Amino acid sequence: MITRNELKNIIFHTAIIGGGAGGLMCAGSFSAPKILIERNAQPGAKVSVSGGGKCNFSNRFVSAADYLSQNKHFCKNALAAFQPQDFLRLLDENKIPWEERPQGRLFACSAAEIVRMLVRRAKNTGTRFLTHTLALEVRFENGLFIIDTSAGPVRAQRVVLACGGLSFPGLGAGSFGFKTAQKFGLTIVQQRPALVGLSFPKALREQFCKLAGNSLQAAVSCGQHMFEDSLLFTHEGISGPAVLSASLYWTPEQPVTINFLPQDDALSLLHSQKNTAKTFSAALHGKLPPKIAKTLLGPLEGDLSNAPRQHLQAAANRLNRFSFVPQGTVGYTRAEVTAGGVDTRAINPSTFEAKQAPGLYIIGELLDVTGRLGGFNLHWAWCSGFSAAKALEKQF
Numbered sequence: 001m002i003t004r005n006e007l008k009n010i011i012f013h014t015a016i017i018g019g020g021a022g023g024l025m026c027a028g029s030f031s032a033p034k035i036l037i038e039r040n041a042q043p044g045a046k047v048s049v050s051g052g053g054k055c056n057f058s059n060r061f062v063s064a065a066d067y068l069s070q071n072k073h074f075c076k077n078a079l080a081a082f083q084p085q086d087f088l089r090l091l092d093e094n095k096i097p098w099e100e101r102p103q104g105r106l107f108a109c110s111a112a113e114i115v116r117m118l119v120r121r122a123k124n125t126g127t128r129f130l131t132h133t134l135a136l137e138v139r140f141e142n143g144l145f146i147i148d149t150s151a152g153p154v155r156a157q158r159v160v161l162a163c164g165g166l167s168f169p170g171l172g173a174g175s176f177g178f179k180t181a182q183k184f185g186l187t188i189v190q191q192r193p194a195l196v197g198l199s200f201p202k203a204l205r206e207q208f209c210k211l212a213g214n215s216l217q218a219a220v221s222c223g224q225h226m227f228e229d230s231l232l233f234t235h236e237g238i239s240g241p242a243v244l245s246a247s248l249y250w251t252p253e254q255p256v257t258i259n260f261l262p263q264d265d266a267l268s269l270l271h272s273q274k275n276t277a278k279t280f281s282a283a284l285h286g287k288l289p290p291k292i293a294k295t296l297l298g299p300l301e302g303d304l305s306n307a308p309r310q311h312l313q314a315a316a317n318r319l320n321r322f323s324f325v326p327q328g329t330v331g332y333t334r335a336e337v338t339a340g341g342v343d344t345r346a347i348n349p350s351t352f353e354a355k356q357a358p359g360l361y362i363i364g365e366l367l368d369v370t371g372r373l374g375g376f377n378l379h380w381a382w383c384s385g386f387s388a389a390k391a392l393e394k395q396f
């Protein structure tokens, strides 16, 4: 820990604000006298809980197509400069086990081990840690950046904003990075919670609340985008990987369509059993859990053999094309990421320095670059932090 007295006497080469994924990667990727300011008592809070504690740290198949941004080519240089195998090499050098899961998703056995490795690397390259310290304001005066913090002012020649997005305020997120970027003349692409659960309108919430905690495979579509994966019913609406993925493309008032039987044509399935003594839900045995089938069918549930054709069609529509307009998302408190952010058109894509504010660098989730579900957001934090570090290294 660094004392107030020491702070008064040092001008750092670089001050990094935010000790999350991007800030830690940046700090550990170049040697210079630098300080990392983090509001939490321990750095890397989000990394520690990521991937359910196992940290889906990257994706073998990462490419620019995995990111949403108003400036879709911006991420390419950084993705080329730091690739999944570069992170794997770091893990191997530090004897941290990892595994590859379907669709190239790379996981560690323990997210905490990754945080420890990143902190060690940062310390070994001359980073002083100022934790439990809130950055309050950044000023540029007489050729120096002055960061007012809850521990007193910090002086540095360059500043890296690595404060992350707005999601999960309980883990340290806040608006400081966005406000500081705006103060230095950068614009913000409207932020919104993403990779987040969607809430049902009131009537559907009442109808489906008894399914909370149940999950199944489903295909969730939003506009042109369709994701087949697990769907989880919650007390508010729906969540799970298929829904989180679709939420990245959802805009208010837009309908979302769920196919609860993505492998089957529901109408043919019901028709083929019309001459049996089964109920609708019994005809779906082995295809859908009975509780989910009955709730989905609602008043249509009944004897299949006596049902008129339009009942079969209505049931098939509910099963293959269940469409509704979500009331909203469940918000920043539970969103995995913040979409939108600092407009990247004003950022150099190789160095991450703000074009109009020399010496100010912006990395990670603060930027208007949002990855799909599957390790892409942490990879963005690593590669943007690494690229900024390489640019800063040249100035030492």
Ligand SMILES: Cc1cc2nc3c(=O)[nH]c(=O)nc-3n(C[C@H](O)[C@H](O)[C@H](O)COP(=O)(O)OP(=O)(O)OC[C@H]3O[C@@H](n4cnc5c(N)ncnc54)[C@H](O)[C@@H]3O)c2cc1C
Pocket (backbone or CB within 6 Å): 017, 018, 019, 020, 021, 022, 023, 037, 038, 039, 040, 043, 044, 045, 046, 047, 049, 050, 051, 052, 055, 056, 057, 058, 133, 134, 135, 136, 162, 163, 164, 165, 167, 168, 171, 172, 173, 174, 176, 177, 335, 336, 337, 363, 364, 365, 366, 374, 375, 376, 377, 378, 379, 381
């Ligand atoms: C529950 C959860 C699980 C996730 N799982 C995954 C996953 O498995 N794979 C994946 O790719 N992505 C995952 N993500 C997303 C990923 O964690 C983030 O995109 C990534 O951490 C962003 O890195 P960052 O460095 O930009 O911000 P962060 O890692 O959020 O770091 C920002 C840091 O800045 C600090 N800070 C903010 N304001 C101030 C201030 N004023 N003063 C001082 N410090 C400040 C914060 O405390 C924080 O430590 C997950 C997110 C959540 C919430």
